[in-house]
Amino acid sequence: MKRVASTCPYCGVGCGIVLNVDEADRISWVDDVPENPSSDGMLCVKGRFGTTFVNHPDRLTTPLIRRNGNLEPAGWDEALDLVAAKFLEFRGAFGSFASAKATNEDAFVQQKFVRLVMGTNNVDHCTRLCHSPSVEAMLQQLGSGATSNSYSDYEDASCIVLVGCDPGSNHPVVASRMRRAIDSRGTRLVVVNPRRIEMCERADIFLQNHPGTDVAVFNGMARAILDAGLQDGAFVASRTEGFDAWLAAIRETTVEDCAAIAGLDAADLRAAGLLYADPPRLAWQPADWRPGSCLVWGMGVTQHTNGTDNAHSLLNLALLTGQVGRPGCGVSPLRGQNNVQGCGDAGCVPDSLPGYQRYEDATIRPFEDLWGAELSRDQGLKATDMVEQIAVGAIRAMYIVGENPLLSEPNLHHATDLFRKLDFLVVQDLFLHETAELADVVLPACSFAEKDGTFTNSERRVQRVRQAIPAVGESRPDWAIVCEIARRICPNVEIDPRQFDYEGPAAIFAEMARLTPFLRGLSYERLDAEGGIQWPCPEPGHPGTPYLYAESFPRGLGKFVPVRQGALADEETDAEYPLILNTGRILYHWHGGTITRRVEGLLDRVGVIPVAVHPNDAESAGIADGDPVMVMSRRGRLSGEALVTDAVQPGALFVPFVKLQDSAANFLTNNVYDPESRIPEYKVCAVRIEKKRERKRMEAAGEPSRP
């Protein structure tokens, strides 16, 4: 039995794990790590019991090349040669998705390849589909897109405001820490969500707003704070700008106006604002402690056509009340993937270099000096735009690493049609998923358990990932595959192939740290000796930074951005599609389910898509709890099982976006985007629900003609 300390591969919480590996090189048990400051000795079901996917028989074990229409096993050299030749051919019409599940080192090498060898900034990752509006708004208003506080601040907070997220399902260990704060330390809780989530059991105030009305909710809270004179005038005066213009916008509506738009009781909305601005002093807090509030949000804020506006309205609240830059307060976009923070930090975004450094001479030059070539200063295409640009031939070849867009993009029928139009598609992953099935070449990658590296979690803690088992089949670490491809193309584009000769992940990390000011103090030596460290860590002796913005914001002053409530959503309900579909997550599955469908116990807990429907709507559609149902939108349909519950509002359905039994919510969702961040509107589309007819009748009637 071998024990290997590593980091959980599931959500952005980044729990410490110890993989227990048996003689057959299989993970037999996963221990928690009491001394890990992020997870504090806890795990959830996925981290504890969900890592067996690494040995699943479906793992890809050799490269595959499409021959005569079929994907057939091939040798590494043949596959890499082919990929290199084709990428070179389509250089100039190339785009790449990086993986927020892979390591920082994988991500860094991939963006280096795209920028240096392919000569483009067309590299992006799944944050486009989750927190790009948060990052966009935070960069504009604060100058950094990261969570400002540590998880321990949730336990030091006097008030937590949870907006559009369900940590009990997707960030279970953060949920445990919040429950501990509420149960044992007296922390107050405000939940803002159209759906009654589990944490509502402990909420002091639950604002069950109409979907798409976040701006009204937060502008209303701001107005309530101003009416009561509870703004932090000193903070506004010394740390912010743009207050007057913002104030003028806020004064256009009253708390009552906002409550009416959001479908809330004005007294509740007012109370939530006052609680956030002026949370109570808790019994354990010393006399000189200023009680703080944490603002925590998820996809419910962002996955709307007004996602960036929603994020602005949230951040304005934090600036108005000075709830950042101290222990026990802060702004937290909860990150969904294990390394979604790190993938962005490492530069897998189309608008900036590693460390969110813009394409300006002063910041780009160190890269050019070290890499020995000039780099593009043009903005790259964002993930959703790369896909849409396939239609006009601007993108002809794609390299998709550790992502499955044909499960995660909206309106999947449309997205699949576009991917079929590509001249050359390479997919690098663990399993032959929906996107890989369309690929010209499939490259088998190692899982987190088969390689060394680092993940950066939601509280900016860079933590080690360590190899516990040998590579499955002929799979290789992502970074090593990218380097192989890069070295083959380099001579044709006058790049020194030695740019991709890395001894291993430690050398890659060292290069990334050298080029990224906020990581400069980090090294494998330090991480191995001290455990995870929170960036910014600008020099080797620096202890890391538990919370940001104590003295100033990266952009200098925090900036108020006036926003007004716009249209609630792109698509409206009508007689044919009378219900609003909301999508999200469940505890027992992971995003699209490519991984969790390969863990027997998780599938055993949830094997069919649960469709949450309000009792009133269920009754009028003749649906009972547990009935098989169909949900249809203008774009597609899914089959699931009715979960009749008043946790959803009348007129609303909730479906997790995991694909089970060939059904997935994203066949229904709408490919319309937030103009600034280009995030799709996953949270709202118009649907109807029907009880599924008996199979016999289906056969007799034939397939229904409408999609």
Add this chain to the structure above:
Amino acid sequence: MSVRIDGREFPADGSILDAVLAAGIDLPHLCKDDNLPAIGACRTCLVEADGRVVAACSAPASSVREVLTTTERVERIRRGVLELTAAMGDPRPDLPHGPCGVQARQTFAAHAGVSNGLSRRERTAVDSTNPFFSFVETACILCGRCVAACQQLQHIGAIGLAGAGLATRVTPGASITFRESICTSCGSCVAACPTSALSPKTGGAE
């Protein structure tokens, strides 16, 4: 600040148990979890401290001068506690990284199922409804670690101790199974269980 343990000086950090374990001495401590405050229920970590027999988990090391773990008296009392614990049912202290210690393992092996003339607990439920772990009640020694992990670590409260005396049991609720309960399968109870009453279902993949 130091404490003398079995004739050698060690730092008096944390509880007596912490100091003893840090000294590399094998002492059973069935109900003490690294993750949780001391429960003090199992009494298997008894030591002689300044002449008194105390539970090492529940006394600060700095409060005593001398700790002896192997006197005839404390060995006899500790063995008695372990034998009584073994008699509760059929504890299986076989987790590879369990906190049981050699003495506990040996005592359990020698005394499992020996009733010492006491009434045995009659609960023999087996709950395998959760896909990830099973609960075999005969192995449960009512140390309370699983309940503490569920309530005080994860703040879920899916399981509790119900009943009294011989009828005491760990349960996910009146006449419901683990699967039907609010249990989120986080496995903290399984990690905490010192006797494999709660144990992971399959070791390997699939």
